[in-house]
Every structure is written in C-alpha cells, then in structure tokens.
Amino acid sequence: MSHHHNHDGHHHVHTSNKKVLAVSLAIISAFMLVEVVGGVLTGSLALLSDAGHMFSDALAIGFSLLAFKLGEKAVSARQTFGYQRLEILFALLNGLTLVGIAVFIIIEAVARFNHPPEIATTGMLVVSSIGLLVNIAVAWYMHRNSDVEENVNMKSAYLHVLGDLLGSVGAIAAALLMMLFGWKLADPMVSVFFSLLIAHSGIGVMKSTFHILMQGAPTDIKQADLVRDIKAVGGMKNVHDLHLWTLTSRQHLLSAHLVVDGHISVNQAQAVIDAVEQVAQRYGIGHSTLQIEGEGHGHSEALYCDANGGAYGHHHHEHDGHTHHGHKH
8 A cells, every 4th residue: 555645745744833932032032121111110000911921922932833833743653643632732721821811800800990000101102112013023023934834832832922912012002001191091992902802812812723633634634525535546435434633734634435336356446545545635635544445335344444555454443333443354
C-alpha cells in the first residue's frame, strides 16, 4: 500500500509560524512592561487593562510557541499521534485567558463607575498611542508571515493581538474624551466595551477548539460530496462507518468501510484503496484508514487495509453488536 503525504509545505509554514511567534513575543513582552508602568503612573484602568491583555498576549503566544515545539516530538508507542494535539489544547487555554481577562476588567470597571479616579490623561494618551502602533505592527507581521487563517493555534494568538489593538484604540478614545470633555466615566466605559469584544473572540476560539477535541468533523469538508466521490470510484458498491475528524488545524483524518464485489482480488482491492485515498487527499485529508468489505458477507468478514502503507492484516471491529474479523493475506 502506498500513502503519499507532502510535508514540505507544512514544514515551511510550521517554521514560519514559530519564527513569527518568537518575534511577536519579544515585542509584546517589552511593551507590556511600558504599559504597566504607564498605567500605574497615570491611574488609567483602560491602560492597565490593555497591559493586562498584553500580558495575556505574551502568555498566549508563549503557549502557542511551546505547543509547536512540543508538537515536533517524535511519535512513540505511547503517543501514536505524537504531541501535535497540544496545539489545540493550548489554543483552548488561550481562549479561556481571553475570557478571564475580560471578566476581570469588567469587574474592576464596575467599581470605577461609582468612584472614578483622577487620571493623568496626557501620559495615558501617549502610552496608548505607542501601544496602538506596536500592536498594528505585530498584527501586520503575524498576518503577513504566518498561517493565521487555517491554524487555530496561530489564529488564537493573532486574535489576542487584535484584541489588544482594540484595547489601545479604546484607551486613546477614553483619553481624548476625558481631555476634551472632562468625562471621567469614559475610562471604565471604554474598558467594558472592549472587554466584551475580547470575550467574544475568546469564546469563538473555545468553540472551534472544543469541536476539534470532541472529534467533530472538519467544518470545511462537505461530507455528502466526499461520500459521492468515493462511491464514484470504479469497483465501489457502497461506503459506511465513515468517520472524519481533525488531529490539528491542518491535519484531517478519515476511516471508512468500503463495500465492493465479494470476489474482488487483492490487486483490485489495492486499486480501490489507492483511488479512494486520492479522493480523500483532494479534500485535504492527509491520513486514511480504509477497510474493504465484500457485498455478500454482511460485514461479518473483511479484508483490511491501512492506507498509510500497511499490508492486509487481521482487523477486529465491533459495530452495533456485530464483530468483524479480517483475514491475513
């Protein structure tokens, strides 16, 4: 059996993602310290909340970088899929930190509605303006040089930076409102508004990672079309027990039982397996485990083949009370 998987493009994207995360982490960590000092000196909650979110940015990017590094660990008998799933776990943790930061800011802002403090608005405006420029630069760098669209780990880190960019905009708006109109409530009100946006982003990341962790089918694959194309393969009679799931953001997996003529030869079975695997690859599925079954035996006996290069072998499968046994050839 042959199983072709092109790792070159994935390796290039993976390396680029790590470099982008490392550079972004250094920039954000440095400016986070500036915002903490600025927030304390000016007394601005909007600035401190932005600093707090920058801390969560640094944490998120650090986690994402760690996930990529751990994901490079070799596959072992104990971890047969390796450690790449850590990308999804850390993305989930990043989503949780986004929501946690938002809740903390809102609680602090509510207290300030009753007792708005004096704020050094000029210093607040200067620091938040620099923060906006830093966040724009980092967001542009991440979007241009990494896979923020398809990789949920990179996307969660990118959303942290976008949320922080919005936080800087909010701090600037609050500073201007207080400077021009003396409106002290602008600081906590802007903090609450942008906290809700941050929470929304966090919930979105949590939903997508939860779907993956629950072995949900990839949302970008139309199963009806996939089944139709598999059935169109020469020699195919039917397909059942089809399962689709995602290992990491860019790695989809498929397992299925392929029903063919009961008198099929090993060579013909090989051809069916190869053709179905090619169909799966067109849908972005990198690994397929396929079982050949004849029409006449009611799924009680089966030829088994792993499309990942394994030969026919013994396969034991229980489904709806039926036990399936393969024959070794």
